[in-house]
Amino acid sequence: LTEPHEESLSKYIGNLSDTKVLATDDHIDKEFPLHSTDNLNTCCPISPPLDHCETSEVQPGAVRVSGNGNTEEPLRMVSESTIPEMYPVEATLVDDEVSQRSNPRFNALVQAIDVQVIKNRRRMIIAIFIAFLAVVAVVIGLYFGLSDTTSTPPIQNTTSPPTPRKPTLDKLNEEKVLRCGVPNKIGFSSIDVTTGDTVGFEVDLCKAVAAAVFGGRGNDYEIKLVFISSSNRFEALANGMVDVIMRTTTHTLARDIYHDESREGFTFSIPYLYDGLGFGGETFFLKCAENVMSGEPSSMGCDKMRICADKATTHIDILKRRIPNKNIVELSTDVLAVGLVNGVCNTIAGEMSEISSDTVKSAGYNGTYEVGTITISKEPLAIVTRDGDNEWSDFVDWVLRSLLFAEQEGITQNAANKLNQTDAFGPEYVDMFINAIGAVGNYGEMYDRHLKGILPRHGLNLLNKGDSGLMYSHPFGSIEKVGPGPVVGGVINDMMKRENLRCGISRRDGFGEYDGSEWSGLDVDYCRALSASIFGDSEKVEFVEVESPIEIETILKNGEVDVIAGVSPNIEMDSSAGLFFSVPYFFEESSYDSRALATSQDDDQWSAFVYWVVSCTFYAEEESITRVTQNEMPLVESFGSDFVRMFRDAISAVGNYEEMYIRNVNSTIPRDGRNMLNFDPVARTAVGAQHFPLPIHQ
Numbered sequence: 001l002t003e004p005h006e007e008s009l010s011k012y013i014g015n016l017s018d019t020k021v022l023a024t025d026d027h028i029d030k031e032f033p034l035h036s037t038d039n040l041n042t043c044c045p046i047s048p049p050l051d052h053c054e055t056s057e058v059q060p061g062a063v064r065v066s067g068n069g070n071t072e073e074p075l076r077m078v079s080e081s082t083i084p085e086m087y088p089v090e091a092t093l094v095d096d097e098v099s100q101r102s103n104p105r106f107n108a109l110v111q112a113i114d115v116q117v118i119k120n121r122r123r124m125i126i127a128i129f130i131a132f133l134a135v136v137a138v139v140i141g142l143y144f145g146l147s148d149t150t151s152t153p154p155i156q157n158t159t160s161p162p163t164p165r166k167p168t169l170d171k172l173n174e175e176k177v178l179r180c181g182v183p184n185k186i187g188f189s190s191i192d193v194t195t196g197d198t199v200g201f202e203v204d205l206c207k208a209v210a211a212a213v214f215g216g217r218g219n220d221y222e223i224k225l226v227f228i229s230s231s232n233r234f235e236a237l238a239n240g241m242v243d244v245i246m247r248t249t250t251h252t253l254a255r256d257i258y259h260d261e262s263r264e265g266f267t268f269s270i271p272y273l274y275d276g277l278g279f280g281g282e283t284f285f286l287k288c289a290e291n292v293m294s295g296e297p298s299s300m301g302c303d304k305m306r307i308c309a310d311k312a313t314t315h316i317d318i319l320k321r322r323i324p325n326k327n328i329v330e331l332s333t334d335v336l337a338v339g340l341v342n343g344v345c346n347t348i349a350g351e352m353s354e355i356s357s358d359t360v361k362s363a364g365y366n367g368t369y370e371v372g373t374i375t376i377s378k379e380p381l382a383i384v385t386r387d388g389d390n391e392w393s394d395f396v397d398w399v400l401r402s403l404l405f406a407e408q409e410g411i412t413q414n415a416a417n418k419l420n421q422t423d424a425f426g427p428e429y430v431d432m433f434i435n436a437i438g439a440v441g442n443y444g445e446m447y448d449r450h451l452k453g454i455l456p457r458h459g460l461n462l463l464n465k466g467d468s469g470l471m472y473s474h475p476f477g478s479i480e481k482v483g484p485g486p487v488v489g490g491v492i493n494d495m496m497k498r499e500n501l502r503c504g505i506s507r508r509d510g511f512g513e514y515d516g517s518e519w520s521g522l523d524v525d526y527c528r529a530l531s532a533s534i535f536g537d538s539e540k541v542e543f544v545e546v547e548s549p550i551e552i553e554t555i556l557k558n559g560e561v562d563v564i565a566g567v568s569p570n571i572e573m574d575s576s577a578g579l580f581f582s583v584p585y586f587f588e589e590s591s592y593d594s595r596a597l598a599t600s601q602d603d604d605q606w607s608a609f610v611y612w613v614v615s616c617t618f619y620a621e622e623e624s625i626t627r628v629t630q631n632e633m634p635l636v637e638s639f640g641s642d643f644v645r646m647f648r649d650a651i652s653a654v655g656n657y658e659e660m661y662i663r664n665v666n667s668t669i670p671r672d673g674r675n676m677l678n679f680d681p682v683a684r685t686a687v688g689a690q691h692f693p694l695p696i697h698q
Contacts, residue, residue, distance in 0.1 A: 468688025
């Protein structure tokens with residue numbers, strides 16, 4: 001801390017003699033007001049004040065956790081040796097960005113501190129120069145050391161299967177600790193200044209999962225909330241720092257398949273919240289931004305518009321498609337209001353839940369501010385787990401589904417015992433849904449408690465009652481980035497070797513009809529779409545008739561088929577049978593039954609491929625792309641160079657969802673209700689509720 005800043009800091013913090021700040025060259029790495037001490041490793045936070053420091057870790061807050069996961073009063077002493085009966089919810093800062101402290105003191109620090117480390121920079125430059133010389137020497141040595149006859153083996157367009165990890169559920173049962181990656185964001189996960197507790201919608205999601213895992217076997221467990229940023233969240237999950245991400249993360253194709261930094265793909269739950277990219281800022285420049293994105297002429301003076309957005313999100317890509325780069329300011333923080341406070345921008349672009357007036361004010365901005373009225377992107381926010389951890393991924397997904405199902409059935413936190421038990425995940429988890437609802441209540445209770453004032457509940461975030469469509473594509477993300485090719489020994493790799501797709505079909509009018517020589521129907525069309533996506537030829541498919549639901553698990557597991565069409569997703573098929581389901585492409589009128597493509601969970605890459613081929617048929621209808629105009633579909637690099645045309649070939653073969661439905665089903669089951677698009681192509685927005693709870697019992 002340099003002396004000139006002491007006076008400006010003192011009015012925010014008080015007596016600086018009892019404060020220590022850890023800072024780096026470009027930003028504040030961590031900031032904790034500390035009790036006076038010479039050893040930073042033996043300090044405690046002073047909010048709430050502590051009479052004595054006994055812990056060896058900095059813990060921003062600790063609370064009691066009762067049997068149902070509810071938090072009580074903050075602990076005065078944080079030494080575990082003095083509170084053996086109490087289990088902390090520990091918040092750990094792992095981010096390297098300014099964004100991870102939203103309180104006014106930290107914002108003051110952001111503006112006031114300018115740490116100079118010229119010596120360190122000089123040392124870094126010297127070290128880089130030495131390393132450069134070493135690399136040059138190695139390259140020269142290799143050049144002269146290799147003979148002219150040495151040849152380089154060709155690069156194979158394949159990738160090896162991921163290294164196996166211990167299943168997360170097994171690890172949790174051993175350690176009795178659940179680590180959830182959460183944001184520092186009001187309404188989702190932030191520190192309540194009156195109690196010192198970390199609270200929010202995503203904190204409650206973590207508590208619900210923890211209660212489902214541990215609640216049936218006593219209270220001997222901990223919940224650790226790990227603050228992660230938009231830039232490090234996937235690495236934190238990949239390296240095991242957290243067990244699950246609950247951090248306003250959009251489900252996209254690119255993230256599903258391959259993430260550059262972590263070099264792996266991830267598994268996403270159903271969305272727990274639907275959000276969208278919007279604008280906030282000074283009224284004039286806000287209108288400039290909305291007009292540009294809507295294709296309307298810009299007003300004089302709009303060239304001075306500066307839009308701040310988080311560079312680690314998909315928002316930057318969306319903005320750059322329509323707004324000149326000179327008008328975009330890429331921030332390395334997800335606290336977008338920092339840009340307004342510092343004057344580097346006059347408009348911010350973010351999800352509607354993070355640009356509300358309350359959020360911006362809490363970050364210290366008191367200028368003129370208005371939130372726009374349009375959203376320009378789809379942001380289905382989902383819980384994220386690691387690929388290959390199938391039981392854990394299913395477990396988390398069904399806990400989320402239980403929150404929605406409880407709301408639909410009118411079962412509240414106080415009446416959680418009305419829920420049925422389940423043996424879907426084994427006898428030790430029979431009360432998992434009862435414990436989850438008992439800990440946090442149903443979805444509606446959680447929403448009202450944390451998000452009602454930030455993102456009023458309407459549209460997509462309501463429960464679907466059957467009077468509006470559910471056909472809704474998720475965004476593709478950065479699909480121009482080249483991903484890995486087929487996994488060695490995986491389903492795609494095997495299909496390419498034998499040059500055909502084996503698709504399971506059951507007979508039903510309009511879905512699977514056989515005239516003695518050829519199959520036809522909606523289910524059949526999705527098989528042909530897959531064949532076209534893989535081979536560029538919709539005819540390279542072998543149809544295998546499935547006569548009984550009992551066969552489904554067996555013939556998938558033993559490799560008789562690669563995919564089965566027309567399977568209705570349910571908890572038994574998902575958890576016990578080990579199946580993965582695409583998004584449903586048909587909903588029955590008066591039941592929970594639907595039709596989807598089913599694959600084995602053993603191959604994440606193939607399951608994702610199938611999921612996104614189905615989703616692309618919805619996207620094509622949303623964008624009014626038909627068989628004739630299939631070249632308007634985006635190219636896809638995410639699955640490697642062999643599948644760049646996968647979407648175009650699928651639509652060329654079978655058309656968009658509307659074309660498929662009219663051709664196969666409409667004459668017997670007129671299209672209506674949930675089988676309609678949840679999207680208005682003219683208004684470019686969703687028009688109805690999207691949450692569709694499935695029963696949580698067999």
